[in-house]
Amino acid sequence: MQVVVATMAFxxxxxxxxxxxxxxxxxxxxxxxxYQEAGRAGRxxxxxxCILYVNLSRMPTLLPSKRSEDQAKRAYKMxxxxxxxxxxxxxxxxxxxxxxxxxxxxxxxxLLCDICVxxxxxxxxxxxxxxxxxxxxxxxxxxxxFMDYSYDDSLCSDTERQxxxxxxxxxxxxxxIREQSQKFITTDLLWWKGLARIMEAKGYIxxxxxxxxxQIKFPEPTKRGLEFLQSESDEGFHVYPEADMxxxxxxxxxYSSFSDWGKGWANPEIRRQRLDKIRSSNRKPRKxxxxxxxxxxxxxxxxxxxxxxxxSQKKSFLMDYVRIxxxxxxxxTSFIFVLPSLKKWQRQQVSIEKLRIIxxxxxxxxxxxxxxxxxxxxxxxxxxSYYMVNQDLEDALAGARAAMNEALEFAVGLRKMQLQxxxxxTEVDAFHVG
Numbered sequence: 001m002q003v004v005v006a007t008m009a010f011x012x013x014x015x016x017x018x019x020x021x022x023x024x025x026x027x028x029x030x031x032x033x034x035y036q037e038a039g040r041a042g043r044x045x046x047x048x049x050c051i052l053y054v055n056l057s058r059m060p061t062l063l064p065s066k067r068s069e070d071q072a073k074r075a076y077k078m079x080x081x082x083x084x085x086x087x088x089x090x091x092x093x094x095x096x097x098x099x100x101x102x103x104x105x106x107x108x109x110x111l112l113c114d115i116c117v118x119x120x121x122x123x124x125x126x127x128x129x130x131x132x133x134x135x136x137x138x139x140x141x142x143x144x145x146f147m148d149y150s151y152d153d154s155l156c157s158d159t160e161r162q163x164x165x166x167x168x169x170x171x172x173x174x175x176x177i178r179e180q181s182q183k184f185i186t187t188d189l190l191w192w193k194g195l196a197r198i199m200e201a202k203g204y205i206x207x208x209x210x211x212x213x214x215q216i217k218f219p220e221p222t223k224r225g226l227e228f229l230q231s232e233s234d235e236g237f238h239v240y241p242e243a244d245m246x247x248x249x250x251x252x253x254x255y256s257s258f259s260d261w262g263k264g265w266a267n268p269e270i271r272r273q274r275l276d277k278i279r280s281s282n283r284k285p286r287k288x289x290x291x292x293x294x295x296x297x298x299x300x301x302x303x304x305x306x307x308x309x310x311x312s313q314k315k316s317f318l319m320d321y322v323r324i325x326x327x328x329x330x331x332x333t334s335f336i337f338v339l340p341s342l343k344k345w346q347r348q349q350v351s352i353e354k355l356r357i358i359x360x361x362x363x364x365x366x367x368x369x370x371x372x373x374x375x376x377x378x379x380x381x382x383x384x385s386y387y388m389v390n391q392d393l394e395d396a397l398a399g400a401r402a403a404m405n406e407a408l409e410f411a412v413g414l415r416k417m418q419l420q421x422x423x424x425x426t427e428v429d430a431f432h433v434g
Contacts, residue, residue, distance in 0.1 A: 017044040027060030030078035056247045076212040090120040090240035127237035134229045167218045194245035365411040372404040
């Protein structure tokens with residue numbers, strides 16, 4: 001396979017008849033450039049492929065060059081036209097290209113582009129989303145006096161007047177929607193950009209400054225948009241989602257509220273699934289934990305080490321005691337003094353077995369406390385990322401803290417039981433020595 005990697009200038013000079021595939025890596029600067037680059041393929045009259053690889057989450061930018069103000073506006077307009085061509089998911093691409101250059105395509109479809117072959121995506125009714133965005137935009141411009149509303153300059157301070165004159169961008173409107181509507185708190189900004197582009201194409205909003213942007217940046221309502229907002233018709237707002245909107249919907253979404261996320265941890269099955277998902281997707285596989293044998297654990301600086309050392313001493317003492325008992329049984333002619341000792345030894349064995357079981361349970365309880373602490377830290381991390389405090393957030397924090405306290409109380413209860421068994425062993429030893 002012969003491959004040529006070239007810039008646009010060099011690529012447009014290639015005049016080979018049998019080029020079967022053109023791959024664009026990144027956004028071309030205009031539909032004219034894209035048409036010229038794609039025209040290098042299939043010059044022999046046979047079918048050829050043209051593939052475009054772009055990052056849908058980033059808008060294209062102009063290549064650095066010295067341009068006058070008029071040239072810059074024209075360049076941005078050409079780049080914006082191609083950006084909308086790439087984001088289109090419903091109209092035949094060949095039809096858009098041909099009509100862009102002022103010719104009549106004739107047929108409705110070419111039956112060769114990705115839209116004609118795969119079909120457009122499913123239509124969505126976005127009337128609620130369009131309404132809330134229009135409400136935010138219309139309220140802001142009505143408040144600031146841009147839509148035939150006036151305010152008395154003598155009643156406004158310089159700070160307030162400057163605030164009114166600053167045009168809010170699309171990001172500010174989306175942040176306002178997230179603050180006021182819990183339903184859209186996890187909706188990506190990329191999705192709202194696609195909706196704003198659709199509403200601009202339908203004439204509901206327009207660019208609010210004199211500059212030309214690739215994506216609408218400072219939306220302001222139009223007369224048609226206000227009529228759409230004031231309309232009481234039940235007719236929906238059915239549109240085809242564009243490429244960036246589809247990409248945003250495919251990305252994993254966060255929980256709509258901290259309450260929903262926090263309450264799920266109370267269910268053991270949901271907790272296990274979430275922990276498995278976190279370990280498999282976000283974390284590197286942990287190395288298997290190597291546990292030290294309790295027989296050789298001699299670190300007396302920790303409570304576990306002291307308990308293990310105490311148990312080892314008791315086991316050693318019990319083994320010596322067992323040997324003495326069997327010696328007495330073998331050489332004695334009477335079991336009068338042996339039976340009470342056997343009962344004491346049996347009680348000690350039961351206590352030691354209880355101590356072993358409790359020690360294992362305590363170890364698992366401490367690991368559970370650590371997991372709950374990690375969950376608590378993750379909740380705090382999400383709190384810091386949202387910069388929001390509401391009732392759902394407080395409920396989630398309370399639930400996480402209660403689960404952590406419950407685990408701690410369980411571990412403390414096991415520790416108390418462990419100490420009681422150790423005291424009983426000590427009392428038996430003291431009575432035996434006495």
